[in-house]
Every structure is written in C-alpha cells, then in structure tokens.
Amino acid sequence: MVQCPSESAPLRRNGFTFKQFFVAHDRCEMKVGTDSILLGGWADVSDITGKILDIGSGSGLLALMLAQRTTDSVQIDAVELDDNAALQATENFALSPWAGRVALHHCALQSFAAQTSSRYDLIITNPPYYQPGVECRNPSRGTARYTSELSHQTLLKHARALASNKGKMAVVLPCDISADFMQLAAGEGWFLLRHTEVAEFANRAPHRALMLFWRGARVTAVRPIDYS
Numbered sequence: 079m080v081q082c083p084s085e086s087a088p089l090r091r092n093g094f095t096f097k098q099f100f101v102a103h104d105r106c107e108m109k110v111g112t113d114s115i116l117l118g119g120w121a122d123v124s125d126i127t128g129k130i131l132d133i134g135s136g137s138g139l140l141a142l143m144l145a146q147r148t149t150d151s152v153q154i155d156a157v158e159l160d161d162n163a164a165l166q167a168t169e170n171f172a173l174s175p176w177a178g179r180v181a182l183h184h185c186a187l188q189s190f191a192a193q194t195s196s197r198y199d200l201i202i203t204n205p206p207y208y209q210p211g212v213e214c215r216n217p218s219r220g221t222a223r224y225t226s227e228l229s230h231q232t233l234l235k236h237a238r239a240l241a242s243n244k245g246k247m248a249v250v251l252p253c254d255i256s257a258d259f260m261q262l263a264a265g266e267g268w269f270l271l272r273h274t275e276v277a278e279f280a281n282r283a284p285h286r287a288l289m290l291f292w293r294g295a296r297v298t299a300v301r302p303i304d305y306s
Contacts, residue, residue: 093137098146099174103137105162110139113250113286114204116276118143120288121248123152126199131240132156133187133203133233138167138180140202145176154180155198157190159227187228187236197242204250205233230259234266241293246271249289256287263291 093102094110103109118140123130126148132141135156145154156171158164164184171180183190206228237247247268251259253275260270268291275284 094139096143096146099142099170101137101139101142101170102166103139105166106137107160107163108136110137114139115143116286117202117204117248117250117288120274121200121202122246122272122290123148123200126152128152128199128242129196130154131196131198131201131237133201133237134158134205134228135167135182136160136163136204138170138182140204141167141180142170142174142176144200144202145174145180150179152179155183155194155196156180157183157185157187159184159186187233191236191240194240196240197245198240199242199245201237201241201245201247202249203233203237203247205230207251207255230262231266234263234268238266238268238293244292244294246290246292249291251287251289253284253287256289260289267293269294 092104093100101110114136121144123144130141130144130148130152132138132144132154135141135158138156138158141154141156145152148154154176156167158167161184164182168182168184171177171182174180185193207230241247249259256273263270270289271292272288272290274288276286276288277284
C-alpha cells in the first residue's frame with residue numbers, strides 16, 4: 079500500500095513512499111514502476127521461513143516489499159550489477175526498518191551463484207526482457223532493459239541452482255513472451271504453480287503476466303489463470 083504524505087510533510091520527489099518505507103530511485107536507470115509493485119504484492123510469502131533472493135534488485139524495491147511482508151527471521155539477499163543502482167539500494171536498505179536482514183551484493187548473478195552456498199525458499203525477479211538490438215546511449219539502462227547481460231536461460235539455470243529443494247520463483251514479464259519463458263522454465267526444472275495476467279483496463283487485453291514456479295515435482299494441475 080502507498081502511504082500519502084501528511085499535509086505538513088515535505089513531498090519527496092526523488093523516489094516513492096510506501097506504507098512503511100521510502101525508496102529513492104533518482105540514481106537508478108529503471109525507476110519504481112507498476113510491474114515490480116504488482117509482483118512484490120502478489121508473491122506468496124505465507125510459508126517462507128528461510129531466505130529470499132531478489133535478482134536484479136535495482137533500487138531494492140522488491141527486497142524491501144518482501145521484508146515488510148515477512149517475519150524478522152527471514153533473511154533477504156539482493157543482487158545488482160549496476161554501480162549506481164547497487165549504491166542506491168544499499169542506502170535504501172540502510173534507511174529502512176529492516177536494515178539488519180536485507181543485504182545487497184554488488185555483482186552479476188553468475189558471480190554470486192559461484193560464490194554463495196546459500197539456498198533460497200523464494201527467488202523473485204523483474205528481469206530484462208528486450209532482445210539485444212539498437213544500442214542504448216546509456217549502458218546502465220541497456221543492462222536493465224536488454225537480455226544481453228542476463229538471458230532468460232541463464233537466469234533460470236542459476237535460479238534453479240540457488241533454490242532450496244522446494245524453492246519457488248516469482249517473475250513478472252510481458253504477456254507476449256510469457257509462454258516462451260514458461261517453456262524455458264520447464265526445461266530447467268521449474269514448474270508453473272500460479273499464473274495471473276494483468277490488464278490496465280477491463281476492456282483491454284492483459285499486458286503483464288505474474289508467474290510463480292517451483293523447483294519440485296512436475297505439477298499435474300495448475301491453478302487457472304487469474305485476470306486482474
């Protein structure tokens with residue numbers, strides 16, 4: 079939930095105010111957006127007692143949303159490659175009520191996976207999805223938007239290695255590429271548990287897919303698609 083500032087409080091224009099925390103994003107190429115807010119509120123954390131991993135954390139929004147929704151025993155690691163975003167996420171974490179249980183790792187997912195022995199009950203990500211094409215003038219924005227640094231195949235492979243035995247993964251992507259992603263996910267041993275498609279208006283086709291996978295036995299019955 080978003081908390082509106084009181085009339086006496088100065089309006090902060092360099093980020094986004096939530097119920098229990100503020101996320102500054104002025105140094106991040108990808109600002110706080112609807113996709114991550116939807117995913118952070120939609121992801122099921124009711125049975126999470128171990129660790130959570132946020133891949134491509136940006137400003138740290140998803141890590142903070144899940145910290146707000148989980149108990150103090152849950153530790154959250156966030157991985158971010160971009161220098162400015164990593165610094166901003168670190169500052170956002172330090173200023174939040176959960177500074178003691180949210181940690182930023184400034185590196186590529188591939189490096190993090192090679193170095194850590196941690197395994198995660200939930201992995202959450204709002205990944206890049208544009209195929210490499212026209213070069214971005216700003217390399218940081220290109221990294222956040224294009225799959226050249228982190229392909230979906232690479233994401234799924236490392237996420238599987240980092241997940242606990244029955245770990246889950248929550249992802250948001252455009253609807254028009256979600257079917258391909260689900261096929262890739264199945265090939266890496268991720269099976270769909272829940273699928274919600276989101277439309278901007280009731281009379282428009284859905285444009286975003288929220289997907290929850292798990293690293294367990296193949297699911298024989300998937301919860302029907304929700305439309306929101």
